[in-house]
Amino acid sequence: MAPSPFIIVAIDGGAASGKSSSSRTxxxxxxxLHVDTGSFYRAVTAELLRRGAPATDLAAVKTVLADLKLGTRLNGRSAMMEIGGRVVPDAEIRSxxxxTWVATYSAIPEVRAALLDYQRGQANTARQHGFRGLVMEGRDIGSKIFPDADLRFFLFADPNERARRRQQQGFQDQVAKRDTIDSQRLNESLRGATVIDSTFLTLEQVVEQMAAAVAAKLGEAPAHR
Structure with missing residues (x-):
């Protein structure tokens, strides 16, 4: 019997569109292996703020980026970013x-370039630890990080519904601000991706659409739950 293929699943979409919940499932x-690239950018944002490198001072930002020592620590099936051997606590990256600043820092090309190879390297991490593949969520995953991903999904939902979800989760993300930044990359991110509108869908319904495609790639019959 042929071994199961190693697959890469890319999940993109706007803030609170369901990327995290569906990718974890x-x-x-x-x-x-689950990789939340948003947490990577949050960790780097926290480090830039901690070192006093404002987003308006590109020279200071580049100095910090050049000094970052990035590693990966597994927490169950999730990859956690280490900076200088330390995993930035969740309370800190959700502060x-x-x-307030993660969307601004994440839009800086030098910040995105600094994390490009690190993010791509998560596929090797998944292989080394015996995972059947990688599911990576975040911006630009299917367009820039893994343009040849086996499966590419793009989730979206009505902005008011996404703002409601964020409030319900206890977060204070600036959904409208992030949407404005995202609009500059939308066409490229949508190209070739399977688009799912999650506005009126439950998490289970979103996951089932994705799971059927993943099962097919792995050569399995889809398991309905």
Whole structure:
């Protein structure tokens, strides 16, 4: 019997569109390494703020970026970014300061370039630890990080519904601000991706659409739950 293929699943979409919940569920169901690139950018944002490198001072930002020592630590099926051997605590990357600035820092080309190879390297991490594949969520995953991903999904939902979800989760993300930044990359991110409108869908309904495609790639019959 032929071995199961190693697959890469890219999930893009706007803030609070369902990327995190669906990617974590797929990770559990198919034994895929889960990578939340949003947490990577949050960790780097926290580090830039900690070192006093404002987003308006590109020279200071580049100095910090050049000094970052990035690693990966696994927490179950999830990849956590280490900076200088330290995983930035969730309370820190979800702080009000990080929520306020992460979209601005993430839009800086030098910041995105600094994380490009690190993000692509998560595929090797998944292989080395015996995962059947990688499910990576975040911006530009299917267009720039893994343009040849086996599966590419793009989730979206009505802005008011996404703002409601964020409030319900206890977060204070600036959905409208992030949408404005995202609009500059939308056409490229949508090209070739399977688009799912999650506005009126439950998490289970979103996941089932994705899971059927993942199962087919892995050569399995879809398991309905």
């Amino acid at each position: 797929l990770s559990e169901r198919f034994n895929l 009000l300061d990080v929520n």
